[in-house]
Amino acid sequence: MPTNNVQVLLSTDIPDPSDFSMSDLRQLDASLRCTICGELYDAPVTLACGHCFCSLCIREHIVKESECPSCRKSTTEGQFRINPVLEEAVSAWKTARSCILRLSREDQDRIRRRQEQQTPRRSKISFMNSKKRKLSSDAESSDSDIVEVVGPSNSSDPASTPQSKSRRSKRRDMEPSSDPQEEEMEQGCQIVNCPICNVAIPMEDVNTHIDSGCNTKKLIISSSTSKSGAKDQWSKIWGSSLKKGKNRVNGDDADNATERIPKVSYDVLKDKQLKDLLQTHNLPIHGDRKTWIARHKRWVMIFNANLDKCETNRKSAHELRSELKKWEDDRKGRRHLVDDLEAHLATNEKEFSRLIAEARKSKAGKDSSSIPVQRHPRDDHTAIITDSEEDEQLPS
Amino acid sequence: MTSISSRRLRKELNEIQAEGCPTGITLLSADNFESWFFSIEILGESLYQGEVFKLMFRFDSNYPISAPAVQFVVDQDSTAPVHPHVYSNGHICASILGNEWSPVLSVSAVCVTLQSMLASCKSKERPVDNDRYVRYAPDNPKKTRFHYDDD
Numbered sequence A: 001m002p003t004n005n006v007q008v009l010l011s012t013d014i015p016d017p018s019d020f021s022m023s024d025l026r027q028l029d030a031s032l033r034c035t036i037c038g039e040l041y042d043a044p045v046t047l048a049c050g051h052c053f054c055s056l057c058i059r060e061h062i063v064k065e066s067e068c069p070s071c072r073k074s075t076t077e078g079q080f081r082i083n084p085v086l087e088e089a090v091s092a093w094k095t096a097r098s099c100i101l102r103l104s105r106e107d108q109d110r111i112r113r114r115q116e117q118q119t120p121r122r123s124k125i126s127f128m129n130s131k132k133r134k135l136s137s138d139a140e141s142s143d144s145d146i147v148e149v150v151g152p153s154n155s156s157d158p159a160s161t162p163q164s165k166s167r168r169s170k171r172r173d174m175e176p177s178s179d180p181q182e183e184e185m186e187q188g189c190q191i192v193n194c195p196i197c198n199v200a201i202p203m204e205d206v207n208t209h210i211d212s213g214c215n216t217k218k219l220i221i222s223s224s225t226s227k228s229g230a231k232d233q234w235s236k237i238w239g240s241s242l243k244k245g246k247n248r249v250n251g252d253d254a255d256n257a258t259e260r261i262p263k264v265s266y267d268v269l270k271d272k273q274l275k276d277l278l279q280t281h282n283l284p285i286h287g288d289r290k291t292w293i294a295r296h297k298r299w300v301m302i303f304n305a306n307l308d309k310c311e312t313n314r315k316s317a318h319e320l321r322s323e324l325k326k327w328e329d330d331r332k333g334r335r336h337l338v339d340d341l342e343a344h345l346a347t348n349e350k351e352f353s354r355l356i357a358e359a360r361k362s363k364a365g366k367d368s369s370s371i372p373v374q375r376h377p378r379d380d381h382t383a384i385i386t387d388s389e390e391d392e393q394l395p396s
Numbered sequence B: 001m002t003s004i005s006s007r008r009l010r011k012e013l014n015e016i017q018a019e020g021c022p023t024g025i026t027l028l029s030a031d032n033f034e035s036w037f038f039s040i041e042i043l044g045e046s047l048y049q050g051e052v053f054k055l056m057f058r059f060d061s062n063y064p065i066s067a068p069a070v071q072f073v074v075d076q077d078s079t080a081p082v083h084p085h086v087y088s089n090g091h092i093c094a095s096i097l098g099n100e101w102s103p104v105l106s107v108s109a110v111c112v113t114l115q116s117m118l119a120s121c122k123s124k125e126r127p128v129d130n131d132r133y134v135r136y137a138p139d140n141p142k143k144t145r146f147h148y149d150d151d
Helices: A002-011 A022-031 A055-064 A084-117 A118-138 A152-156 A157-174 A180-189 A203-212 A215-224 A227-237 A240-244 A251-256 A270-279 A289-307 A317-333 A340-346 A350-367 B005-021 B107-119 B130-134
Strands: A044-046 A052-054 A191-193 A200-202 A336-339 A384-386 B024-030 B035-041 B052-058 B069-072
Touching: A022 A084, A044 A084, A044 A180, A052 A055, A052 A215, A191 A203, A200 A203, A203 A317, A270 A289, A270 B005, A336 A350, A340 A350, B024 B107, B035 B107, B052 B107
Parallel strands: none
Antiparallel strands: A044 A052, A191 A200, A336 A384, B024 B035, B035 B052, B052 B069
16 A cells, blocks of 8 residues: 555655755755755756756656746757756765764754853854854865865864864865876776676776676776777767668667667657667567557656766666666556455445446436536446556545 | 655655645645645635635656646535636646646645635636536546636
8 A cells, every 4th residue: 555655755764955954054955956856956957048957857847848847938858958067066965965964963952052051142152153164064065075074073073173174175275286187197097896796997997897797708808998999989980881781789889878869759660660779778678569669768768868967977778777677667566456356345335336326427417418428437346456547536 | 665756745745844834724634645635724815714625636656747636625524615716526727737737836836826816816606617517527637628718
């Protein structure tokens, strides 16, 4: 029953602006959230009107209505612009958030304690101080370095925290030229451990390695990046002529593609072509034509939305595929079978008899008037319950 | 299952619990993420002074991309307000619940809109086609295609 879902969901902690008791921080948190899904922006894109949404959210919306959800100005997919600056701010806030949350809670506790101890006048002053302190930490939250600056040890000495923080960040500001260069050089030959199989591999090969299911053999081949890079270059130069030939883009190439998948007019495609289309993206081909189309549409949506993230935040094609699978399972899950027919009949008896009575009444009405009825036929004893609109049940 | 719709509804519920509903609106029950009930009354001078109505929201798994199904509850305890856009079975003809729904709207935004719809009412009367509509109306108002001829 759905109630279980609610219980589960209510017990899990969903980060939300209301976590913050201070309105300033609540506003800051809310301003970094998509107004459609309420989550921190995931692959934010800006529309022509300037409003900003998660790429996937606005892509889902635009299928229904090609206007901005906020201001209703007409918009098209082609007008979406990625917003890497906001994306950076969001990921910085994501790391800083728990820290700020803890600090602000501690601060609130301290204020409360002080107010209990001191005279009203002095507590007011301390409140203002703490507010200033909090604001300064807000401003710094956009600095992604905040996590290493504010260690948990600092929290024991709250008075010194803001000072040391600003001093350090200032120092970073003063020598910006050295940092990025170093990083760049490091990145060139950085060896990291695969998060799954723990094998040491060059940083740039991690994605291909994970995509290939931690297959090290494959990695050795692909790690000679200059070769595959060259191949990419050639295929770019030769354009589509290479692809059009028998050697169609194989799965790996399609996965690593940074080109958005164009829309497809499914009506003109034969079943075979549809299947081929799914297979080019390494997607399963079970199900019927309707399923294929829905699957491909969804794939195009999540694939293109994924490309709206900056490269380091992108998910692997493998992850996207499992997301697609989850989406399909969720859709299927909406149809569930009733296990115990008799129990179901018993619990819904009242509802069924009401519907029957209603149906009889409306049938009588129909006989007397000739207005056509667009009622959905209801089979009261059906064993399948859908959560779709077909079988809405009035709560008692 | 933490789908987008239930996560979003959870957030809305959080906000309602943290900051309360808009004035005149009270959350009656939100035991699941399929249907919520609110009581709604119009404060200040209006034709509905002293009347309290019950609103039912029903959400599908595509919320907030698709609009919630919103109607007044009609049972032994409560009735639908007499209003040119409200049918006696509780169905509401409001563009915001149909083709003008936007995913950035929320449950409390809908409540406030309906509140102001009632507050601005000039004469208490049912829609002209009330009887005909109510007789054949689907259970879910979202299945009705309303024509929004005026504001």
